[in-house]
Amino acid sequence: MSGVGAARRVRVVGMGMGPQHLTPEAVAALRSVDVVLAFEKSTHDPLLAARRAICTAYGLPLVVVEDARRDRREGLDEQGYAAAVTAWHEERAARWERALREHPGDVALLVWGDPGFYDSTLRLLDRLTRRLPLDVDVVPGVSSLSLLAARHRIVLHDVARPLHVTTGRRLPEALAQGQRNVAVMLNRRIELDGLGLEDWSIWWAANLGAAGEQAVAGRVGDVLPAIGAARERAAAVDGWVMDVYLVRAPDPVREEGA
Structure with missing residues (x-):
């Protein structure tokens, strides 16, 4: 567990397409943390259900954060699309910041697939490091x-x-x-x-x-x-x-x- 005033340890864990794709490295990372944070995208979020199953299997508490809404209007030009994504990321980072302040200890974020392929988690954490001291590491997943x-x-x-x-x-x-x-x-x-x-x-x-x-x-x-x-x-x-x-x-x- 992170000490008082120390940088919060955040482990970004690739979970593949579900619990069956957790690598031994991913399992070890999960066993080293105190809590898992996850966004809930809707009232019926099957990807959240997969994360919940992993947390249950390894005895970890899951903190669910309501996801921010993104502007998904059809026909946005390149500038409008970029602006919509930036605003969405900023609000998501703010919600994670609140969750991290409310839940102490080392944290894991379970990423669908691999964190290095078309996923915003690491970008959000880059935004968060401007507000909170974080010690981030990444465990790859099956893409x-x-x-x-x-x-x-x-x-x-x-x-x-x-x-x-x-x-x-x-x-x-x-x-x-x-x-x-x-x-x-x-x-x-x-x-x-x-x-x-x-x-x-x-x-x-x-x-x-x-x-x-x-x-x-x-x-x-x-x-x-x-x-x-x-x-x-x-x-x-x-x-x-x-x-x-x-x-x-x-x-x-x-x-x-x-």
Whole structure:
């Protein structure tokens, strides 16, 4: 436990897609803390339920903090989107600060997937260090990209070729840059129509590690209806959909040799 006046120890622990993905290092980190903090995004938050199950398994108290609301209006330009995220992060950091002041001891934050992939936890803690002395360390977790590759039994890149990782919102930008092997995360919906990807290959999965896990692979022009149906099945089982996919352009060298 942190001493009086000392920097608060905060352990950012990657939890993969759920309790079954906790590494021995993650378990050791959890056993070293006094309390776990977690945001509650809604009255029915299945990701919070997974965190609660972990805390129950390791005998840790869970402090639930109501999440701040973010401006998610459609059509925000780049400047408006950045401003909305900044305001959201500032309010989230303020709520964490209040929770930390109210609950002494060493703290763990359980991060879905891996803290290094499209997660705001470390950025929020950077904001908090301006207000509170913190001693932060990070335990990596199993990422959705790793699970995507495992489920489809693929390597995420061809030999000596790059992998570009982006969001669904910025996929058109990546394609315009000439990217031909793109992993896409943070998808609220699948929007591939009109992007000229009909002949590309796709490896898609949703709710990896959950009861409603789904996976589809094939030619984009052939499997989009199957992906839509799989998303509905995942939502029916779990009540939510969190998906990730890889799209890859046809290899012109292989096509010429066919």
